[in-house]
Amino acid sequence: MKTLKVGMLGAGTVGSQIARLLLDNKADLASRAGAELELVKVAVKNIKTKRNSIASTLLTDDATSVVNDPDIDLIIEVMGGISPAKELILAALKNGKSVVTANKALLAKDGATLYEAAAKANVDLYYEAAVAGAIPILRPLRESLVGDHVIRIMGIVNGTTNYILTKMDEEGTAFKDALKQAQDLGFAEADPTADVEGIDAADKAAILAGLAFHSRVTDKDVYREGISKITAADVKVAKAMEMVIKLLAITELTDAGEISVRVHPALISRNHPLAAVRESFNAVFVEAKSAGQMMFYGRGAGGEPTASAVLGDLVAVARHRVSGGVGPKESDYASLSIAAIGATKTRYLIRLNVADKPGVLESVAHVFAAHSVSIQTVRQSGAGDKAELIVMTHHSSESALSATVKDLSKLSAVSDVASVLRVEGAI
Amino acid sequence: MKTLKVGMLGAGTVGSQIARLLLDNKADLASRAGAELELVKVAVKNIKTKRNSIASTLLTDDATSVVNDPDIDLIIEVMGGISPAKELILAALKNGKSVVTANKALLAKDGATLYEAAAKANVDLYYEAAVAGAIPILRPLRESLVGDHVIRIMGIVNGTTNYILTKMDEEGTAFKDALKQAQDLGFAEADPTADVEGIDAADKAAILAGLAFHSRVTDKDVYREGISKITAADVKVAKAMEMVIKLLAITELTDAGEISVRVHPALISRNHPLAAVRESFNAVFVEAKSAGQMMFYGRGAGGEPTASAVLGDLVAVARHRVSGGVGPKESDYASLSIAAIGATKTRYLIRLNVADKPGVLESVAHVFAAHSVSIQTVRQSGAGDKAELIVMTHHSSESALSATVKDLSKLSAVSDVASVLRVEGAI
Incomplete structure (x- = not known):
């Protein structure tokens, strides 16, 4: 059996789980991909930090050496951030390596440049983990619903804010107390801005909008309001009206045929399938012209769930290496404009x-x-x-x-x- | 732009929607597939029957002529039944045509033979529509979760029985009255046996089990009980215990590493995500080792939702024709046995x-x-x-x-x- 060599950029919460699962599931992954997947190099900031799941001999602090290594076939990018992640991914693609990334911020900011580089080199760019973690949502949009017309997507795509809003709804907690509780439990970061102000959700909204409507949509196109102004009184009124407040990433076609793409808190009926999505779970509700209403529910974050999504993509791009072909390229032919x-x-x-x-x-x-x-x-x-x-x-x-x-x-x-x-x- | 010629077997509820959507969405489908998709021949029992969405010049009552037509690239099979569907699909595959089918009964009975023929000819066999209609569930299992280990699947995969059980739960209706109501509304057939006794759900359970556990599973492997013995008293007791009765298609790994695959009514907690799946909706709840719990929810049947799934597959196999490669082949390497x-x-x-x-x-x-x-x-x-x-x-x-x-x-x-x-x- 052929062996495909894998290089990884980053070895944090997600990366260390990927490394562990690549070893634990070696035989299964090989049977499914049609090739052994061998992790040969991992770029980290500090090679002195001990990492349980990764042999120290694989570590390097020279990320460029990973994307330029002619022996490496596939690159996993889980370092995050815009730079140097973007330059490294572009170099990897240019060098003919397929790339699997979880980098929502980069995809939302400049996915088009990555796609172009992938198309030019005829290699794969996969990123299921970038939106809603372990939940298969991008592949369904990119492939399953490609014979249909998406009308609207409404997603709970940020676990931190959903956790906070769940506490506010179920326990009547004030926003700042619920945030504190989320921080204590590790669901929210010390600086919660990216979650609480909807920045993370906006990146995901841009990615979903682009795929749903076959157009280029970036983070700058997304109208955004966070949940920090939601009060216990708002939650109480929602309850009295048999509704619940959720932070929603919404993208839909307007009557004028433009793309509305926005992130803001909103009231939804308690009978809506999204209303039952509690705590840090994520869910994406999709309405398509022929398929009707669908919902995809699961874990939106966490090292191991995100690693599951990355490895699913890794098997897909490996299979393409073995048996030919590449996955879907960027689909932006519709070029719809963004609604004000x-x-x-x-x-x-x-x-x-x-x-x-x-x-x-x-x-x-x-x-x-x-x-x-x-x-x-x-x-x-x-x-x-x-x-x-x-x-x-x-x-x-x-x-x-x-x-x-x-x-x-x-x-x-x-x-x-x-x-x-x-x-x-x-x- | 290249044109791919499409032949279709069957033109009932699903087939007529497919034909209509192929015309209505011609430009979009071409942009997404990379080739024009032209429906050139449709095999039907009676060519005299008027069909609004299909020009009578496309109709033939000689199905063999469709699968043997050297000009046809792709075949859609929506005639259903085992024979002659099986022989026709095998002939199409042998002739180098990729096949998209919604035929759950055939896949559950003898999917392996179809897969072998597809692999031999190096063409695609896709069948997203065979389980849970419009809900993307097979592609997530075949591709998204391929880097993970599925532990258990529980699905509400039959809309008729879910409609009946919903009425029994919400209105206290007796089984036979709820069935009558479902028949009057067109949710149940005059002979409801295949739905009510779990035969339809068992076919879907076999398909899900095979994909989830990378083994061959057929309809004969599925233990099956229907809902005809469920009484209003059972439903009342369930309610009193804050549970609801659903007909579930379940497949899971036993402690001994065997596949348990079964269809039967079961009580589940009202807090379980499946409990909220009402009327004729379907949902598939998946538990995987790394990804955790997921649910896929949507329309499980109906002409247009099913057509959406077929067209998603059609675009995928068309794309492979244009840019090379084939989709995942049968994955049966694990060869797990079936638990008693x-x-x-x-x-x-x-x-x-x-x-x-x-x-x-x-x-x-x-x-x-x-x-x-x-x-x-x-x-x-x-x-x-x-x-x-x-x-x-x-x-x-x-x-x-x-x-x-x-x-x-x-x-x-x-x-x-x-x-x-x-x-x-x-x-």
Whole structure:
């Protein structure tokens, strides 16, 4: 049996699991790939650090030597970051090596350059692990649904924020307490910005949007709001309305045939399949014209789940080396443009602190009507100083809604616009 | 751009949707496949029947002429049944045509022969539509999870029975009324045997088991029980215990490293992701060693969803024609044996009609202990003539449980073993 030599860039949480599994599952992987997969070189920052699953003789701190090694057939990139990961991957591709990467940030920023280099060298670029960890979602999009038309994707693609929102929903915890708890348990990093502000989810949204709509979509195209402004009061109102707040990565086709791509917290009905996705689990809900509604659920992060996705890709690219062919190339023929956030249409839930006196509802309703924002339901809770109006709208554009909120805040009867939240999912 | 000629066998519900979508999405499919896909011949039983989506000039009642046509590159088989579908597919493969089929019965009975013919001719055999309709599940198993070890699959893979069980659960309907309702709505056929007795689900279980465990598994290997004996009383007890009854296709590795593959109704917790799969939806729950728990959810049947899966495969095999390579071949290297049903371990819920007098529980508990079946919980409901004992066991082998039930029915204190149901999913 042929042997394919594998070089790896990075040996952190994911890389060390990959190295271990390559050894533990050697015989199975060989049977499935049609070739032995031998890890021969691993680039790390510090070769002195002891790594249980990797023989020290494989370690090097010269990453360039890995991607330029003529004996190496396949490269796994799990170092993360933009540079030098990008230069190293491009060098590997140029040298005729197929590359498997989990680098969502790089793919979201400049996937096109990587794809072009892969196509030029006629080698593979696979990256299932970049979105939703162990959940097979990119291969289904790239291959299974390629005979269909995706209409919309809504994903819970960040485990940290889903953990925080689950605690807030189930235990009534305030955001900062839930964040602290997530940090203590290792679900959130010391600097939680990338997770909490939706930066990580936005990278994944860009990748999903590009694949779904056969167009180039980058991280800069993604409208983004995080969850740090979600309050216990928002969560309580959601519960009372049999809804739950989730941080969603959404991409959909607008009526004008443009791509809307955005990450923000949103209310969804407790009956929606995404509502049941708890703690650090991820799920991607896909609507396609012929296939209808689908959901893909599983572990979105963690060393071993992510390693599973990387190894699935590694077997695929190895099989291509053995029996010929390459996987799907970039599919950007549709070249759709990105919709402005103002043109995005969704429903909204607006909470207003109001004076509890006759005529308030009339003046509030007048502002909505003036901006052609149609109201679905209104309910008042509390009385006197604590009177609150909760308004749910029908579908409306972001720009009309913003203008409405601006005018509402000027009303003398409205003391405060307490919150504005989007409502997603079927009515 | 190159044109690939497509022949289709069958033009029923699925076939007519495929024909329509091939025309409607011509430009998109060409961009994605790298070649125009032109439907040139469709074999049907009666060429006189009018078909809206298919020009009558394409129709032929000579299926052999389609698979032997040297101009045809790709064959879609959606006629169903074992013969002549098998002979036609084998002829097509032998003639160097790649084949996309939705024929679960044939794949479950003799997939190995088809795979061998495809390998010999170095062409593709794809069949995503054969299990769970539009839900991408076979490609994830064949490709995404190929670097991992599947431990267990539990699937709701038959929409008819799931619709019936949903009605029984949500409306307290009796089995035969729910079946009648499903028939009236077109979810069940006039002769519902294949669905209701688990024959359809067993074919899918065999296919899933073979892919998951890299072994040959046929329909004959699958232990099978249908849902026709499930009563409204069973459903009521399930509800009281916060569980729901689903018809599950299960395949898992036993402690002895054999494949357990079975279809039967089972109780699962209402917290299990499969519990929320309602009406005619399908879902496949997969547990893998590294990836952990995953679920794939969507439409399991219907003309257009199934056509989506067929067209995804068609684009894949077309792409291989254009840019070289073939997809994964049969992976049966593990050659695991099939576990006897008696060796399968699961939990059980047993309902006994008993005399309401002292000592009953003791004599019942004695029978369980004598067969080393460990009891998790017992509860009594009713009193006098209507006293009922509900016993939940810990994991036990089917053979020990059967022996226990046999002895229980001999007890003077037990007037009747009302039902024995398996309990699946994590404890």
